[in-house]
Amino acid sequence: MMTDLEMNWVLSTPALLGIAASAIGLLLVLIMKFKVHAFLSLIIVSLLTAVATGIPTAALMPTLLGGFGSTLGSVALLVGLGAMLGRMLETSGGAQVLTDALINKFGEKRAPLALAVASLMFGFPIFFDAGLVVMLPIIFAVARRLGGSFLMYAFPSAVAFSVMHIFVPPHPGPVAATGLLGADVGLVLIFGLIVALPTWYVVGHLFGRYVGKKYDLPVPSILRGSTGDFADFESKPKLGTILMLLLLPLGLIFLNTGLNMAATAGLVSLDDGWVQVLRTLGETPVALLITVLLAMILLGWRKGKSASLIDSVVDSALGPVCSVILITGAGGMFGGVLRASGIGNAVADSLDAIGLPVIVAGFVIAAVVRVAQGSATVALTTAAALMQPVVMGNTDYSPIQLAAIVLALAAGSVFAGHVNDSGFWLVSRFFEMDTKTTLKTWTVGQALVAVVGFVIALAIFLIAGLF
Incomplete structure (x- = not known):
């Protein structure tokens, strides 16, 4: 259905762009000036835009x-399961245990850096939204403590997950662009890290310190109950137990992505039964489900907590994140309408005719x-598909230059995520x-990620061209 819808019905490119700009402007006015709830505003503007x-x-x-459901399909399970895990870590005292360990190891001044380094490592195999949800209880606990x-x-932690997700295989965006442009996935992985880490330092660390000083935000209460709620669930679990619960989904997801890469290299076959079982266990929702069940055992039943108390703790996590899930789904609806209207394709076709150098274009x-329709994955695959004939038809590009082009496209696909991006919400x-x-914070930060990442990718491209 969506394939048939993704076309320019009757309108010219300028008209489509005008409608997109007006829709975004109306959305901001409804939310910021008239204080209409974001969920309702997104539905209204999506309908009018369609x-x-x-x-x-x-x-x-x-x-x-379709836009609402496809976004919820990828977000609702991750947010719901992640919130359950976060609530158990929070109410059991596990988040505080890990917080104390981090502060004792790295010191109070380097606590934000410690959180970001952990996020960079978690962000290698795990998607942005899932990783952020799992890390939030620890971030909350550190912020409350210090x-x-x-x-x-x-x-800094959110930017860490973002740069790993957009630049580094095995995440889907760079993998898809690598395949379309015929680049080497190993080189994209290596140079993706070379792009991602300095980009994180500039945006996550330096710009993060700036926004942290400029905007004094309190610690959110979204994953935390009222004072005294579920005090009987607290048990101060061992540090090893908390680390295992945090690393388990990481390991399972890494198993999935590792097997996918091994299959691409011809080392295993995806048709083998044992491979299919292990890949299923490593699917992000399944990995989080296994971790939640294990947390119920280790933080609940083994500590002598009643089944009704455990159920209450887990259930209490879902109410606060309901708004997050619905607003995120509505953001996906708005982006889906923009994609179905043909706005993204019209923009891409117009820019493709300008004749800029391949990596810049x-x-x-x-x-x-990305700015027009919101989805980073759609922006990256659209750009890669348009560049494919030019790139594949030029045999002068070295393997490193091909990797640099992939990373330049990846940088553009994350530019200035705003109200039509579900990740923004x-x-x-x-x-x-x-x-x-x-x-002022996240959108500007994502624009900086794009610009800094592109500059580094362009430098790699130009240096590789000298040899």
């Missing part, structure tokens, strides 16, 4: 529900498509930031 761009009446609801703006601790196309709601503050 009508304005000429999506047929028969396809109207399928388009809206005081100061919550952004000082959370922003790819970055610009990915960035503009995930950060906004979990950090309990209003829309204006999220635009």
Whole structure:
């Protein structure tokens, strides 16, 4: 259905871009000026945009529900299971145990750095949203312990997950672009780290310190009950138990991605039964489900907690994140409407005709498509598909230059995530930031990630061309 919908119905490219700009402007006015709830605002603007761009009446609801449902399919399970795990870590005292260990090891001044380094490691195999949700209880506990703006601790970790997700295989965006452009996945992995780590330092560490000092945000209460709630669940588990619960989903997901890469290299076959079983265990929702069940055992039943208390603790995690899930799904609905209207394709086709150098054109196309329709994955694959004939038809590019082009496109695809990006709402709601503050911090930060990442990728491309 969506393939048939992703086309320019009757409108020209300027008209489509005008509608997109007006829709984003209306959304910001509804949320920031008239204080209409973000969930309602996103639905209203999505519906009006679908009508304005000429999506047929028969396809109207399928388009809206398709964007909403596809986003929820990837987010709801991760957020729900991650929130359950986070609530158990929080109420058992496990988050505090790990916080004390981190502070004793790294010191109070380097606590944000310690959290970010852990996030960079977690971010290698685990997706942005899942990794952030799992780390949040630890970030909350450290911020409460040390005081100061919550952004000082959370922003570097969020950027760490973002740069790993967008630049480093085995995440889907760079893997898809690598395949489309015929690059070597091993080189993309190596140079992806070379791009991701300095980018994190500039944006996550340096810019993160700036926004942490400028915006004094309290620690969110979204994963925490009221004072005294579930005091009987506290047991101060051992540090080893907490580390195991945090590393278990990491290991399972890494197993999945590792087997996928091994199959690509011809080392194993995806048709083998044992491979299919292990890959299923390593699917992110399954890995988180296993971890939640194990946490119920280790933090609940083995500590002598009643089944009703454990159930109450787990259930209490879902109410606060309901708003996060629905708003994120509505953000996906808005992005889905923009994609179905043909706005992204119209922008990409127009820019492709300008005739910029390949690596610059790819970055610009990915960035503009990202801003126009919200999805980083769509922006990256669109840009890679448009660049494919040019790149594959030029045999002068070295393997390193091909990897650099992939990374330049990846940088463009993360540019300035804003109100049409479901990830924007995930950060906004979990950090309990209003829309204006999220635009000033997260959107600007994502723009910086794109620019810094592109500069490094361009430098790699130019240096490789000298040899």
